[in-house]
Amino acid sequence: MTQRGPLGMAMFLLSEAVFFFLLILAFVYFRSAGAANLNLEAGALDTAGLLASVFSMWRATAGDRRWLAITIGLGAAFLVGQGIQYLHLIRDGVTMSQGLFGTTFFTLAGVHGLHVLIGLVVLALVPSTAIRAMALYWYFFACVWLVIFLVAYVGNVA
Amino acid sequence: MLLITGGSIGAAINLIVTVTTERAPGMTMRLVPMFAWGTLVTSIMIVVALPALAASLVMLLSDRLLHARFFDAAQGGAPLLWQHYFWIFGHPEVYIAVLPAFGMISEIIPVFSRKPIFGYPFVATSTVAIAFLSYGVWVHHMFAVALGRNVLAVFAAASMLIAVPTGMKIFSWIATMWGGAIRFTTAMLFAVAFLLEFTVGGLSGVVFAAAPVDWQMTDTYFVVAHIHYVLVGGTVFAVLAGVYYWFPKISGRLLDEKLGRWNFWLIVIGFNTTFFVQHFLGMLGMRRRVFTYPDLPWFGALNIISTVGAGILVFGVLLLFANIAMSLYFGSVAGDDPWNAWTLEWSTASPPLLKNFEELPEVRSRRPLWDSKHPEAPDWLALGGGA
Numbered sequence: 001m002t003q004r005g006p007l008g009m010a011m012f013l014l015s016e017a018v019f020f021f022l023l024i025l026a027f028v029y030f031r032s033a034g035a036a037n038l039n040l041e042a043g044a045l046d047t048a049g050l051l052a053s054v055f056s057m058w059r060a061t062a063g064d065r066r067w068l069a070i071t072i073g074l075g076a077a078f079l080v081g082q083g084i085q086y087l088h089l090i091r092d093g094v095t096m097s098q099g100l101f102g103t104t105f106f107t108l109a110g111v112h113g114l115h116v117l118i119g120l121v122v123l124a125l126v127p128s129t130a131i132r133a134m135a136l137y138w139y140f141f142a143c144v145w146l147v148i149f150l151v152a153y154v155g156n157v158a
Numbered sequence: 159m160l161l162i163t164g165g166s167i168g169a170a171i172n173l174i175v176t177v178t179t180e181r182a183p184g185m186t187m188r189l190v191p192m193f194a195w196g197t198l199v200t201s202i203m204i205v206v207a208l209p210a211l212a213a214s215l216v217m218l219l220s221d222r223l224l225h226a227r228f229f230d231a232a233q234g235g236a237p238l239l240w241q242h243y244f245w246i247f248g249h250p251e252v253y254i255a256v257l258p259a260f261g262m263i264s265e266i267i268p269v270f271s272r273k274p275i276f277g278y279p280f281v282a283t284s285t286v287a288i289a290f291l292s293y294g295v296w297v298h299h300m301f302a303v304a305l306g307r308n309v310l311a312v313f314a315a316a317s318m319l320i321a322v323p324t325g326m327k328i329f330s331w332i333a334t335m336w337g338g339a340i341r342f343t344t345a346m347l348f349a350v351a352f353l354l355e356f357t358v359g360g361l362s363g364v365v366f367a368a369a370p371v372d373w374q375m376t377d378t379y380f381v382v383a384h385i386h387y388v389l390v391g392g393t394v395f396a397v398l399a400g401v402y403y404w405f406p407k408i409s410g411r412l413l414d415e416k417l418g419r420w421n422f423w424l425i426v427i428g429f430n431t432t433f434f435v436q437h438f439l440g441m442l443g444m445r446r447r448v449f450t451y452p453d454l455p456w457f458g459a460l461n462i463i464s465t466v467g468a469g470i471l472v473f474g475v476l477l478l479f480a481n482i483a484m485s486l487y488f489g490s491v492a493g494d495d496p497w498n499a500w501t502l503e504w505s506t507a508s509p510p511l512l513k514n515f516e517e518l519p520e521v522r523s524r525r526p527l528w529d530s531k532h533p534e535a536p537d538w539l540a541l542g543g544g545a
Contacts, residue, residue, distance in 0.1 A: 004175050011171040011205050019209035022243060026217065026228065029239060097225035100234050107220050107228075 005133035027104040034101025043153040170204035184521035196261025207250035214243040245296035253292040259396030270346035271338030284323035301372040310369040317367035344418030348399035355391025380440025406492030424474030431467025500525035
């Protein structure tokens with residue numbers, strides 16, 4: 001019985017992996033100029049927060065709701081950090097329709113952010129029986145973010 | 159469409175988890191019915207292929223609603239990216255549509271030939287092989303895009319390769335029928351017709367897997383004929399066989415066999431009349447996706463034949479609906495096991511009770527119902543079937 005939830009979640013994440021692989025591939029394919037607009041420090045701060053939430057999520061699977069609350073807090077901080085960066089980008093004229101960098105970055109980061117937001121809502125409501133499955137979800141999207149950070153923020157600096 | 163994609167993935171996950179964790183005691187993966195094998199592999203394919211469609215749709219929606227520039231060549235976007243992403247989904251989708259059909263045929267042909275399926279491990283393995291290969295052939299939908307000779311060669315070879323596991327299945331089904339006591343029920347008629355029609359569709363597919371042939375045939379009615387022989391001659395015929403086979407289990411009543419025969423012959427004659435001539439029309443150069451055609455020799459005559467066939471096909475399909483509607487109320491009562499079949503669904507009531515089985519069935523071979531009917535010669539004894 002306990003295996004079904006994580007197995008179903010693993011299958012779902014397999015399909016998400018293909019989905020994000022293709023979106024990241026599209027970002028790389030266009031290799032468009034514009035990464036200079038990204039704020040590496042702010043991105044690194046976001047990344048650090050999200051990776052810290054992986055640890056707190058792992059502790060939360062033991063059943064301690066306080067660690068779950070910390071995870072939700074860190075996730076929310078990540079989204080706020082992303083939101084601030086989006087605003088700066090838009091102020092600098094980098095938008096969805098302005099050019100290929102805006103198109104690929106906002107689609108990729110936006111769709112990822114949407115998944116984090118959905119994850120936050122589910123984490124807030126999740127019964128303790130489903131927490132292991134949701135932990136997989138959370139680890140996965142932290143990893144996806146790490147790839148996006150490396151490809152979009154770090155990879156483009158060089 | 160994005161929502162349908164999500165729904166399909168959800169259903170597929172449900173099926174994968176069910177097949178892997180909810181089997182009856184003794185039902186190992188080497189004993190599950192071939193239809194369950196087909197469903198499992200199809201579901202995994204859905205999980206891996208449909209997100210490619212979802213990604214394409216997200217990008218397309220961004221373009222259309224948010225004025226993004228993924229596919230707008232005038233703004234530096236790449237329409238070619240759309241073609242790749244769409245067909246990375248699109249070609250596996252063809253096999254997603256046909257693998258469950260293969261599974262149904264693998265259930266129906268043995269029961270009406272009174273023989274266990276020939277080469278069970280090969281039928282299962284070829285299903286997995288098809289699933290893997292189907293991810294390496296998408297570019298054969300794009301041969302006319304000028305992608306470079308090496309790319310074409312690789313994808314042409316891969317596309318031809320996929321005919322091998324498919325051919326294995328065809329030979330397994332023929333070998334199952336060989337020497338069997340065949341009962342030509344309507345379900346079996348559709349299954350046999352499936353073998354013939356699908357082989358035609360498969361062979362025309364191998365023909366234009368060769369890139370130069372594809373350059374000649376692309377966007378002609380030859381492609382239209384091919385896709386219909388695969389999807390109608392393949393999937394739809396198998397589904398019709400499945401409808402006649404499982405309708406009694408689902409509804410508790412048999413479909414009328416006499417109407418079934420009319421239904422079968424009208425559909426077979428109508429289908430072949432409609433689509434076979436389109437091979438010739440395509441080779442003569444008639445373009446698809448254009449509502450009219452030039453007045454060239456044979457074009458008119460062949461199109462008339464095709465139109466008449468479509469008319470016949472309509473009557474066949476209407477007869478199917480009539481048969482279903484009438485049999486639902488007036489059909490003869492089926493009983494638990496009208497076909498003297500072997501798999502577990504036929505051991506329970508028709509239609510099945512709320513929890514399917516009153517007690518968990520014991521499974522020791524691929525034909526558990528045969529075993530309980532023939533305690534003197536069960537499969538697990540004769541074939542070492544527990545293996």
